[in-house]
Amino acid sequence: xxxxxxxxxxxxxxxxxxxxxxxxxxxxxxxxxxxxxxxxxxxxxxxxxxxxxxxxxxxxxxxxxxxxxxxxxxxxxxxxxxxxxxxxxxxxxxxxxxxxxxxxxxxxxxxxxxxx
Amino acid sequence: xxxxxxxxxxxxxxxxxxxxxxxxxxxxxxxxxxxxxxxxxxxxxxxxxxxxxxxxxxxxxxxxxxxxxxxxxxxxxxxxxxxxxxxxxxxxxxxxxxxxxxxxxxxxxxxx
Numbered sequence: 493x494x495x496x497x498x499x500x501x502x503x504x505x506x507x508x509x510x511x512x513x514x515x516x517x518x519x520x521x522x523x524x525x526x527x528x529x530x531x532x533x534x535x536x537x538x539x540x541x542x543x544x545x546x547x548x549x550x551x552x553x554x555x556x557x558x559x560x561x562x563x564x565x566x567x568x569x570x571x572x573x574x575x576x577x578x579x580x581x582x583x584x585x586x587x588x589x590x591x592x593x594x595x596x597x598x599x600x601x602x603x604x605x606x607x608x
Numbered sequence: 609x610x611x612x613x614x615x616x617x618x619x620x621x622x623x624x625x626x627x628x629x630x631x632x633x634x635x636x637x638x639x640x641x642x643x644x645x646x647x648x649x650x651x652x653x654x655x656x657x658x659x660x661x662x663x664x665x666x667x668x669x670x671x672x673x674x675x676x677x678x679x680x681x682x683x684x685x686x687x688x689x690x691x692x693x694x695x696x697x698x699x700x701x702x703x704x705x706x707x708x709x710x711x712x713x714x715x716x717x718x719x720x
Contacts, residue, residue, distance in 0.1 A: 525708060533713065533714070534612075534698055534700075534712055534713050534714055535698070535700075535709075535711045536711070537706075540708055580651065582709075593702055593707055593708050594639060594656075594658070595653070596653075596709060597667075598652075599650055600648065601650055
C-alpha cells in the first residue's frame with residue numbers, strides 16, 4: 493500500500509517560476525525524504541527532514557513538514573529547465589534506528605516540466 | 609551512481625525463462641535493496657538485505673528471490689519470468705552522511 497502520495501501528479505511551469513509539490517502520508521514517521529529522478533536514471537536524494545523539524549532548506553529547495561496534517565511540501569524557487577524531472581517523497585516505515593532509512597515507502601511522484 | 613553498478617542494463621527475455629539481475633557495490637555498505645518501478649505505481653520494494661545471507665521480503669516479493677553471498681553483490685532472480693514482471697529494476701544501498709538511500713542506474717527488463 494502507498495504510504496506517501498504526491499500532488500499534483502504533473503506540473504508545468506515557466507523558467508524562473510516557483511514549483512510547489514505536496515506529499516501526504518498515512519502513518520507516523522521518523523523522517524520524510526525527497527528524491528529526484530531524471531528521465532531514464534536512478535533516483536537521487538535531495539533532502540531529509542526529521543519528524544521533529546518543521547522546515548529545512550538546501551540551496552533553492554525548501555521543505556516543510558506538518559506532522560499534525562501528515563503532509564510535506566517541496567518548494568523549488570527560481571526554477572530552471574534543468575529542474576525538469578520527477579520528484580518523489582519517501583517515508584520511513586520501520587526505522588531500526590531512530591531516523592533511519594532502512595525501509596522506505598515511496599510515493600508515485602510528481603512530474604515537473606520547466607519550460608525555457 | 610554512488611558506486612553501484614547493475615547488470616545487465618537492458619534485457620529482453622521470453623515468458624517462462626529464468627532471469628538474474630546483478631547489483632554490485634564497491635563500498636562495503638550493509639544494506640542493499642531491489643525495487644521495481646512501473647508507471648502509475650511509483651517505486652515498490654521487492655526484497656532487501658541487511659547483511660551477507662540476511663534478506664527480507666518487501667511489498668511485491670512474489671515471483672522473485674534474492675541472494676547475497678558476498679557484501680558487494682545482491683542478486684535478484686525471476687525463477688520463471690512473466691509479462692507482469694516487465695519493469696525497470698533499481699538497486700539501492702544506504703550510504704552518505706545522512707544514511708539515505710542511493711540508487712543504481714537501473715535495469716530495463718522486457719518479458720515477451
